[in-house]
Amino acid sequence: MSFKDIDPKPLLLVPALALAVLPFMGSASTWVTLTVAGLAMGMIIFIIASGLTLVFGLMDVLNFGHGVFIALGAFVATSVLGTMGDWTGSDQLWRNLLAVFAAMAVAMAVAGAVGLAFERFIVRPVYGQHLKQILITMGGMIIGEEIIKVIWGPQQIALPLPEALRGGIDLGEAAVEKYRLLAVVVGALVFGLQMWVLSRTKIGLLIRAGVQDREMVESLGYRIRRLFVGVFVVGSALAGLGGVMWGLYQQNVVPQMGAQVNVLIFIVIIIGGLGSTGGALIGALLVGLMANYTGFLAPKVALFSNIALMVAILLWRPQGVYPVANR
Numbered sequence: 001m002s003f004k005d006i007d008p009k010p011l012l013l014v015p016a017l018a019l020a021v022l023p024f025m026g027s028a029s030t031w032v033t034l035t036v037a038g039l040a041m042g043m044i045i046f047i048i049a050s051g052l053t054l055v056f057g058l059m060d061v062l063n064f065g066h067g068v069f070i071a072l073g074a075f076v077a078t079s080v081l082g083t084m085g086d087w088t089g090s091d092q093l094w095r096n097l098l099a100v101f102a103a104m105a106v107a108m109a110v111a112g113a114v115g116l117a118f119e120r121f122i123v124r125p126v127y128g129q130h131l132k133q134i135l136i137t138m139g140g141m142i143i144g145e146e147i148i149k150v151i152w153g154p155q156q157i158a159l160p161l162p163e164a165l166r167g168g169i170d171l172g173e174a175a176v177e178k179y180r181l182l183a184v185v186v187g188a189l190v191f192g193l194q195m196w197v198l199s200r201t202k203i204g205l206l207i208r209a210g211v212q213d214r215e216m217v218e219s220l221g222y223r224i225r226r227l228f229v230g231v232f233v234v235g236s237a238l239a240g241l242g243g244v245m246w247g248l249y250q251q252n253v254v255p256q257m258g259a260q261v262n263v264l265i266f267i268v269i270i271i272g273g274l275g276s277t278g279g280a281l282i283g284a285l286l287v288g289l290m291a292n293y294t295g296f297l298a299p300k301v302a303l304f305s306n307i308a309l310m311v312a313i314l315l316w317r318p319q320g321v322y323p324v325a326n327r
Contacts, residue, residue: 057275
């Protein structure tokens with residue numbers, strides 16, 4: 001699909017939501033702070049959801065165990081950053097960033113390796129059986145959480161930001177946290193890399209073709225099963241990366257954090273459209289903005305705001321904003 005073929009209407013949803021709440025904020029500085037916070041939260045959710053939406057679209061797998069990779073990535077980050085106190089405690093930004101990037105790399109490697117085993121022993125036996133997929137992947141997530149408790153303990157563990165990433169930057173009268181700016185940049189880089197792979201490489205072409213017509217790809221002689229495994233591992237690694245960023249965003253981690261984030265992930269995938277990376281980005285940004293705006297304006301309805309958002313989007317477009325796969 002070329003850029004000229006993209007429907008521009010869904011692209012207007014994010015700025016429309018941001019502008020719609022501006023009159024209710026009281027001040028422009030509050031609006032800027034909440035908007036940047038919402039975009040940062042949305043980018044982190046996108047990183048987590050982007051791999052899963054491809055797994056849904058290509059493999060037709062309802063993986064309710066995706067949350068275990070989020071929690072695993074976050075806990076691995078606590079161990080890695082815990083051994084790099086000289087780096088995280090430095091007031092030099094480049095040393096802090098190297099420590100964070102090292103934690104991200106290790107978390108992605110561990111989550112990807114565990115994802116490979118998860119696909120082989122839990123998901124593969126139930127391909128094409130949706131009810132069994134839901135039950136067995138949820139069971140896998142529960143077992144994964146218990147293993148995390150055995151290794152790291154059941155208690156909440158602090159995951160403080162490195163020294164130079166604490167605090168904020170003044171943008172006029174508005175204050176924007178440094179880490180949230182970093183989250184926006186990392187999310188944008190992940191999105192750009194994914195779009196480049198999907199649109200400019202042979203592997204990306206096969207993935208997009210497999211999402212739309214798996215049988216056609218198989219008839220051309222390509223081993224779609226290997227592609228399945230690769231996508232699942234990448235999706236798990238991205239969940240690990242997102243877990244690191246979510247843990248730093250919350251500044252603490254608990255074994256149940258993956259299950260807590262799972263709800264937002266599935267809302268994002270439903271809003272974006274099954275198998276759509278661009279749709280997942282729009283859905284994640286909408287969810288992040290809605291959570292921050294309603295948390296400030298009406299805290300009592302904040303828990304239900306994203307469900308209401310999903311319902312409104314589906315009433316407009318029942319298959320999501322940019323549906324790719326017809327399931």
